[in-house]
Amino acid sequence: MNDDIYPGGPVMIKIDGTKIRRIREQKGLTQLYIATAVEVTTDTVSRWENKRYPSIKKENGVKLAQALEVTLDEILDSVPEVQTTDSSSPQPEQNNSADAASPATTVHRPATPLFSLKTALFLTLMFIPLFGVIIYFLYFQEDTVLPQIAVKRTVSANFIAGQPLPVFIHISSSTDQPVSFILRENLPPGATVLSTSPEISEKHKKNNSIQWLGNISTSALFIYTISTTEHFSGTLLFDGILKISSSNQGEIMVSGDQNSAAGLHHWADKNRDNRISDEEILTIYDLTNSNQYAQIDMDLLEEIWLGDGYIWQPNEQQFSILE
Amino acid sequence: MSLKIKTLYLLMVTVISTIAPLSFPLLSFAETVAARIYQTGETMTFIEINLTPPAPPTLIVEMKLPSGSNIIKTMPPFSKQNKKSNSIKWLLKNVKDTSFSIQLVTQAKLDLGSTTVHIRYRNRDSGSLTEIQAVRVSQ
Numbered sequence: 001m002n003d004d005i006y007p008g009g010p011v012m013i014k015i016d017g018t019k020i021r022r023i024r025e026q027k028g029l030t031q032l033y034i035a036t037a038v039e040v041t042t043d044t045v046s047r048w049e050n051k052r053y054p055s056i057k058k059e060n061g062v063k064l065a066q067a068l069e070v071t072l073d074e075i076l077d078s079v080p081e082v083q084t085t086d087s088s089s090p091q092p093e094q095n096n097s098a099d100a101a102s103p104a105t106t107v108h109r110p111a112t113p114l115f116s117l118k119t120a121l122f123l124t125l126m127f128i129p130l131f132g133v134i135i136y137f138l139y140f141q142e143d144t145v146l147p148q149i150a151v152k153r154t155v156s157a158n159f160i161a162g163q164p165l166p167v168f169i170h171i172s173s174s175t176d177q178p179v180s181f182i183l184r185e186n187l188p189p190g191a192t193v194l195s196t197s198p199e200i201s202e203k204h205k206k207n208n209s210i211q212w213l214g215n216i217s218t219s220a221l222f223i224y225t226i227s228t229t230e231h232f233s234g235t236l237l238f239d240g241i242l243k244i245s246s247s248n249q250g251e252i253m254v255s256g257d258q259n260s261a262a263g264l265h266h267w268a269d270k271n272r273d274n275r276i277s278d279e280e281i282l283t284i285y286d287l288t289n290s291n292q293y294a295q296i297d298m299d300l301l302e303e304i305w306l307g308d309g310y311i312w313q314p315n316e317q318q319f320s321i322l323e
Numbered sequence: 324m325s326l327k328i329k330t331l332y333l334l335m336v337t338v339i340s341t342i343a344p345l346s347f348p349l350l351s352f353a354e355t356v357a358a359r360i361y362q363t364g365e366t367m368t369f370i371e372i373n374l375t376p377p378a379p380p381t382l383i384v385e386m387k388l389p390s391g392s393n394i395i396k397t398m399p400p401f402s403k404q405n406k407k408s409n410s411i412k413w414l415l416k417n418v419k420d421t422s423f424s425i426q427l428v429t430q431a432k433l434d435l436g437s438t439t440v441h442i443r444y445r446n447r448d449s450g451s452l453t454e455i456q457a458v459r460v461s462q
Contacts, residue, residue, distance in 0.1 A: 279452045285381040
């Protein structure tokens with residue numbers, strides 16, 4: 001690996017801008033997407049690709065490789081190969097065959113044209129509609145092939161301060177082709193993350209946000225659980241964005257539920273009637289795809305559902321289940 | 324040339340728009356959950372549930388029994404019993420089988436005419452709560 005270590009400084013690596021550009025273009029990723037994933041400017045990405053910054057921090061190199069979905073080694077600048085002028089070294093087969101074929105091209109053509117003017121005109125007229133149809137469908141494909149992405153947040157309108165509150169984000173794509181994405185959720189002030197599923201790629205302390213980076217095909221579910229202090233009162237406001245590498249939608253705001261107010265009702269009790277109804281428990285199981293996620297106490301949910309109701313006891317910080 | 328393409332496109336649209344509605348009754352009215360209740364012998368009652376993909380993974384089965392019914396056991400065990408309304412409920416999670424039965428053993432023969440079984444689930448497309456009633460079958 002080409003690590004340049006400067007005493008006391010960060011570990012630097014030498015990257016190959018040409019390879020980076022090639023991989024990025026092959027995968028249909030934009031410089032903006034890469035810049036967002038690595039947390040640099042698009043100018044920096046451009047300079048990397050143009051070899052104006054051949055050495056970069058290893059940390060950025062790792063992020064860059066992750067964004068390009070390759071290993072770090074694949075974007076490193078390899079030692080230049082020695083160009084041999086040895087005539088015995090094998091030449092690419094294509095060149096040999098082309099060279100070998102070139103004398104054959106001097107074979108005299110028959111003097112008569114291959115097609116008569118009438119036949120040529122007929123063939124041309126036959127092919128024009130065919131090309132028209134191909135171009136027409138390609139034009140339509142431009143709209144249909146690009147995936148249409150929808151991203152929706154589901155969070156209860158109510159929660160109990162100090163108790164876990166799960167937030168569900170569902171991404172769905174119109175195609176089953178893998179799409180690279182960055183999902184960023186800005187955490188409401190006063191909230192801290194207890195768990196995430198799947199594991200987040202990054203957490204920004206500065207702007208209190210969490211971020212997932214990866215690929216989806218068809219659909220994906222992201223869950224994170226937050227909590228506030230026991231004394232929190234007011235409303236939590238949620239916002240987030242989704243960035244897609246190959247979409248004409250650019251940056252998409254996470255739609256769906258955007259706030260949740262602290263109160264005395266369990267987050268699963270949507271209608272705040274101090275019961276968890278059949279519909280409410282079925283909704284939770286559907287949201288979690290019947291899987292157990294950390295910090296979602298399904299046993300408690302079922303216990304409340306089995307009972308005749310519940311009352312939140314703030315002093316004891318627990319639920320009393322009515323039988 | 325463009326006239327030909329437009330004609331071809333219009334032809335395709337016409338064909339699709341004619342064929343598509345014909346398949347809608349099959350698609351939208353196909354019930355994904357069906358259930359029936361029947362008895363074998365004097366004390367054995369079965370609730371048979373059949374699922375057609377895309378079937379819901381979670382189901383709630385509620386059975387309202389005639390007053391005075393005495394259940395000895397159920398398989399799987401019921402999740403909830405309401406003695407006031409004389410009903411029992413099952414919460415069935417991670418349902419993967421396309422057909423399965425709930426078995427009840429009662430002390431005396433159950434009067435099926437006074438027994439109702441409702442299955443509740445969330446529609447996978449719309450997310451709305453759907454409820455169906457099991458059909459009583461005489462064996």
